[in-house]
Amino acid sequence: MAMQGLRYKVAIVTGAAAGIGRAIAERLAAEQVRLVLADMNAEVNALANELPASAAFVGNLCLEAPVRELIQFTLETFGAIDILINNAGGGVIRPFLEHTPETLRETVDRNLWTTLWCCYAALPHMRRAGYGRIINIGADSVRNGLPEHAAYNAAKGGVHALTTGLAREFATRGITVNTVAPCMVATPMVQKLMAEDSPWIKQFADFIPMGRPGTMEEVASMVAYLASEEAAFVTGQVISVNGGSTML
Numbered sequence: 408m409a410m411q412g413l414r415y416k417v418a419i420v421t422g423a424a425a426g427i428g429r430a431i432a433e434r435l436a437a438e439q440v441r442l443v444l445a446d447m448n449a450e451v452n453a454l455a456n457e458l459p460a461s462a463a464f465v466g467n468l469c470l471e472a473p474v475r476e477l478i479q480f481t482l483e484t485f486g487a488i489d490i491l492i493n494n495a496g497g498g499v500i501r502p503f504l505e506h507t508p509e510t511l512r513e514t515v516d517r518n519l520w521t522t523l524w525c526c527y528a529a530l531p532h533m534r535r536a537g538y539g540r541i542i543n544i545g546a547d548s549v550r551n552g553l554p555e556h557a558a559y560n561a562a563k564g565g566v567h568a569l570t571t572g573l574a575r576e577f578a579t580r581g582i583t584v585n586t587v588a589p590c591m592v593a594t595p596m597v598q599k600l601m602a603e604d605s606p607w608i609k610q611f612a613d614f615i616p617m618g619r620p621g622t623m624e625e626v627a628s629m630v631a632y633l634a635s636e637e638a639a640f641v642t643g644q645v646i647s648v649n650g651g652s653t654m655l
């Protein structure tokens with residue numbers, strides 16, 4: 408059964424060229440959401456050609472100017488921004504002292520600055536419309552302190568914190584702000600490492616009581632719920648999709 412209040416809404420999905428972002432785009436397309444698929448990887452154009460009522464935007468979203476262009480492009484293309492999915496990101500996962508100044512900065516840029524700029528640029532339009540759904544993709548590793556995740560968790564912890572702060576500021580404006588925090592997810596990259604029996608990836612899988620990584624569709628399902636009108640009373644939450652990795 409379709410989620411209530413998703414059909415014909417306009418959503419921006421960042422990081423839509425691959426992995427979880429692509430699965431979110433496919434799920435929202437199935438719910439007849441109109442989509443702007445944004446990524447720094449031009450492969451996102453191919454996905455926009457595949458999915459109905461969708462357009463692609465290529466740019467580096469950790470910078471203010473491309474994010475402003477993305478918002479303008481969305482308004483010109485569909486006339487509204489109802490839903491913002493801040494999915495762009497990805498880990499530079501390694502022991503803290505093995506980071507370089509560049510990988511530290513990249514970790515924060517990819518995961519936190521993309522989210523900050525997109526919220527900053529989209530919220531004035533949502534406030535004017537009196538309606539909005541912001542869903543960030545955080546990480547369950549912030550809660551369980553997964554090995555080698557310190558820098559990544561610093562960036563994703565910022566995303567989790569932004570969620571509660573924005574949810575409170577915009578609570579009476581018809582705008583909800585939530586984060587979906589997955590444990591390890593079987594993206595093509597993770598699947599490849601698992602197929603190679605990588606002990607490095609196995610240590611992360613061992614944290615999951617269900618004994619398997621999540622699927623991209625399981626994450627997309629929670630995102631679709633939070634983006635719908637059925638989730639009108641849910642805001643300021645960091646909701647794990649994690650096979651029991653942390654139990655709060």
Ligand SMILES: NC(=O)c1ccc[n+]([C@@H]2O[C@H](COP(=O)([O-])OP(=O)(O)OC[C@H]3O[C@@H](n4cnc5c(N)ncnc54)[C@H](O)[C@@H]3O)[C@@H](O)[C@H]2O)c1
Binds near residue numbers: 494589596
């Ligand atoms: N895969 C996992 O196990 C896992 C677990 C927890 C959280 N997450 C989070 O889920 C989200 C998606 O992860 P994924 O595994 O599908 O990653 P992925 O690397 O497969 O896809 C991320 C996409 O984001 C895009 N991107 C990154 N930085 C960008 C930028 N500055 N501007 C525009 N686009 C940018 C990339 O080009 C890529 O297409 C990320 O935020 C990640 O941190 C993933």
